[in-house]
Amino acid sequence: MNPLLEVRDLVKRYHNRKTGDVSILRGIDVQLRKGETLCVVGESGCGKTTLGKILAGLIPYSGGTYQYHGREVSNLRGADWKKFRTSVQLIHQNPYESLNPSRMIFDILSAPIKRHRPTLDFDALFRETTDLLTMVGLTPVEDFIDKYPVNLSGGQRQRVSIARVLSLRPELIVVDEATSMIDTSLKISLLDTLKRIQDEFGVAYLYITHDLALGRYFAQEQRLAVMYLGQIIETGPTEAVISAPKHPYTRALISAGDMEERVEYDLIGVEIPSFHEIPRGCPLSPRCPEAMKGICYSVEPELLPTSPDRAVACHLYSGPREKNGVR
Numbered sequence: 001m002n003p004l005l006e007v008r009d010l011v012k013r014y015h016n017r018k019t020g021d022v023s024i025l026r027g028i029d030v031q032l033r034k035g036e037t038l039c040v041v042g043e044s045g046c047g048k049t050t051l052g053k054i055l056a057g058l059i060p061y062s063g064g065t066y067q068y069h070g071r072e073v074s075n076l077r078g079a080d081w082k083k084f085r086t087s088v089q090l091i092h093q094n095p096y097e098s099l100n101p102s103r104m105i106f107d108i109l110s111a112p113i114k115r116h117r118p119t120l121d122f123d124a125l126f127r128e129t130t131d132l133l134t135m136v137g138l139t140p141v142e143d144f145i146d147k148y149p150v151n152l153s154g155g156q157r158q159r160v161s162i163a164r165v166l167s168l169r170p171e172l173i174v175v176d177e178a179t180s181m182i183d184t185s186l187k188i189s190l191l192d193t194l195k196r197i198q199d200e201f202g203v204a205y206l207y208i209t210h211d212l213a214l215g216r217y218f219a220q221e222q223r224l225a226v227m228y229l230g231q232i233i234e235t236g237p238t239e240a241v242i243s244a245p246k247h248p249y250t251r252a253l254i255s256a257g258d259m260e261e262r263v264e265y266d267l268i269g270v271e272i273p274s275f276h277e278i279p280r281g282c283p284l285s286p287r288c289p290e291a292m293k294g295i296c297y298s299v300e301p302e303l304l305p306t307s308p309d310r311a312v313a314c315h316l317y318s319g320p321r322e323k324n325g326v327r
């Protein structure tokens with residue numbers, strides 16, 4: 001089956017007159033098939049939101065290729081661009097999602113449907129709107145359809161936001177989990193809803209989080225990519241990566257997380273380097289307890305496969321491996 005999206009060597013550069021150019025994404029490879037989930041996990045500031053925004057077409061990329069259904073996104077124009085922008089939607093997982101306070105839930109959900117399918121009659125529109133509410137678990141629908149956002153809890157408003165996104169029938173949803181006060185049980189129940197929607201409609205997810213435990217939950221039996229300083233440094237099936245991490249950075253993330261597999265593993269107490277001063281060689285080398293003299297400080301490791309479904313960018317695993325990109 002052809003991939004839904006394929007990103008190769010993606011780069012995002014920002015120009016700053018004072019400090020010079022800075023590259024936030026530095027050669028990202030991602031492939032996603034219809035109905036799949038990829039969780040991207042990494043510390044604050046590593047470039048997760050930047051990647052999500054590029055994949056959703058909200059900001060342009062500066063280098064590399066991004067193919068969606070086999071077509072280069074930066075070349076899409078007119079109706080093709082609109083179709084792409086509808087097909088990929090971004091959800092911010094935050095409780096302060098803005099919904100127009102002066103409009104009823106019915107209007108909030110039916111407006112985008114009407115815009116995309118103006119010939120739909122009222123009965124069909126009503127049915128679709130109630131179906132959306134059911135899908136996101138806002139039932140009985142009569143309790144919600146004529147309410148205003150102010151009448152709903154934070155969690156219910158987020159469900160309306162998800163329903164609004166679903167009304168556009170996207171094939172890919174980028175879920176950007178904000179570092180927020182929203183409590184874990186509420187997050188889990190929203191993630192369950194998203195998973196159920198995937199089972200029913202085959203939508204693909206790029207799930208962005210700094211919380212490995214949540215990422216593991218959402219990307220169960222799917223794939224995980226670990227990001228550090230604008231690069232993917234390890235990728236593979238979620239459980240395989242968490243139960244047997246390879247990259248020292250992944251091991252440190254697991255050690256810092258709230259997980260059974262937790263094995264004490266600390267990085268050297270150096271701050272995360274700035275994007276303006278990426279260390280030479282392996283970007284983790286100044287913080288890595290296993291950095292090897294010479295190579296780790298001079299040669300940047302490539303993300304290379306260690307088995308058919310796993311890859312790691314670390315000299316500890318160098319050997320006779322062949323680069324063939326990342327799944």
Ligand SMILES: Nc1ncnc2c1ncn2[C@@H]1O[C@H](COP(=O)(O)OP(=O)(O)OP(=O)(O)O)[C@@H](O)[C@H]1O
Binds near residue numbers: 024179210
């Ligand atoms: N418009 C911009 N110009 C210059 N630098 C930017 C711009 N937008 C983001 N950055 C920088 O890019 C880096 C990555 O930001 P990004 O928001 O993608 O990180 P993140 O992984 O989503 O972090 P968090 O987990 O805190 O949400 C940060 O250092 C940020 O300061």
Ligand SMILES: [Mg+2]
Binds near residue numbers: 048049050176
């Ligand atoms: Mg972010």
